[in-house]
Amino acid sequence: MAYNLLKGKRGIIFGALNEDSIAWKTALKVKEEGGSFTLTNAPIAMRLGKINELAEQCNAAIIPADATSEEDLTKLFIASVEKLGGKIDFVLHSIGMSPNIRKGKPYGDMNYEWFLKTLDISALSFHKLMQTAEKTDAMNEWGSIVALTYIAAQRSYPDYTDMAQAKAMLESIARSYGARFAKLKKVRVNTISQSPTRTTAGAGISGFDVFFDFADMMSPLGNASAEDCANYTVSLFSDFTRMVTMQNLMHDGGFSSAGMTQELVDRLSK
Numbered sequence: 001m002a003y004n005l006l007k008g009k010r011g012i013i014f015g016a017l018n019e020d021s022i023a024w025k026t027a028l029k030v031k032e033e034g035g036s037f038t039l040t041n042a043p044i045a046m047r048l049g050k051i052n053e054l055a056e057q058c059n060a061a062i063i064p065a066d067a068t069s070e071e072d073l074t075k076l077f078i079a080s081v082e083k084l085g086g087k088i089d090f091v092l093h094s095i096g097m098s099p100n101i102r103k104g105k106p107y108g109d110m111n112y113e114w115f116l117k118t119l120d121i122s123a124l125s126f127h128k129l130m131q132t133a134e135k136t137d138a139m140n141e142w143g144s145i146v147a148l149t150y151i152a153a154q155r156s157y158p159d160y161t162d163m164a165q166a167k168a169m170l171e172s173i174a175r176s177y178g179a180r181f182a183k184l185k186k187v188r189v190n191t192i193s194q195s196p197t198r199t200t201a202g203a204g205i206s207g208f209d210v211f212f213d214f215a216d217m218m219s220p221l222g223n224a225s226a227e228d229c230a231n232y233t234v235s236l237f238s239d240f241t242r243m244v245t246m247q248n249l250m251h252d253g254g255f256s257s258a259g260m261t262q263e264l265v266d267r268l269s270k
């Protein structure tokens with residue numbers, strides 16, 4: 001059921017690669033709620049992914065941009081405002097990639113060039129996109145900017161390696177830029193800390209299925225799905241959350257507040 005929560009709002013959605021992507025589900029939900037937007041992803045993802053299908057379904061223009069390139073981001077914001085016929089009300093940053101994880105490097109044998117790439121793609125890009133939005137004066141007042149993160153920013157997880165540092169930095173950028181953008185334009189900036197979710201990025205973490213099952217058992221409501229995350233994001237883009245900013249919002253079925261669950265006790269006592 002749709003509520004027209006985003007009627008008349010314009011935005012940019014980063015990171016829809018295929019139908020499993022959290023950004024893909026979010027784009028569909030935003031469309032359903034009356035929002036219009038441009039879709040963007042790294043040029044290489046245009047070839048590997050299926051973003052064209054989504055663009056057709058959502059009647060959205062695709063504007064390729066490497067989120068680490070200030071030049072690409074500037075073009076993206078200018079073109080989006082032009083195509084959508086006005087300034088931007090919402091932005092979703094749904095981007096993550098670690099070359100160290102992709103190439104199976106253990107935490108004690110990091111390639112530091114790749115480490116810097118992880119930080120650039122997965123965290124600094126969030127600062128770059130907000131700085132670009134500010135410099136191009138592309139945001140409307142009371143706009144909303146959301147990035148997706150993971151609880152590995154606060155707790156250690158095996159095999160999440162340098163992405164844990166990237167997420168910690170991402171969340172910190174949300175606070176610092178959130179303070180700035182609130183004063184400048186009343187724009188709010190938040191991160192959503194999402195449950196493990198079966199996507200291309202998620203499946204790249206070794207042992208992902210065990211992670212997923214453990215989190216599901218440790219969460220009184222179970223893991224939040226990508227669709228749940230899309231709904232939550234829509235609420236953060238809507239006018240009902242205008243005073244929420246600089247927060248890391250746990251969207252995890254209760255995982256982060258649970259010490260132990262009966263389900264896990266039963267499972268481990270077998």
Ligand SMILES: NC(=O)c1ccc[n+]([C@@H]2O[C@H](COP(=O)([O-])OP(=O)(O)OC[C@H]3O[C@@H](n4cnc5c(N)ncnc54)[C@H](O)[C@@H]3O)[C@@H](O)[C@H]2O)c1
Nearest residue numbers: 015017021022042045067095096148196197199200201202
């Ligand atoms: N899947 C999970 O378990 C999970 C849990 C919590 C948070 N997250 C976060 O959700 C976000 C979306 O990931 P997902 O799980 O939907 O996976 P996904 O693989 O579908 O999305 C990741 C996206 O990042 C894009 N990307 C990579 N490098 C880029 C670059 N240089 N420029 C622009 N885009 C680039 C990819 O093309 C892809 O579309 C990520 O930030 C991820 O860390 C995922």
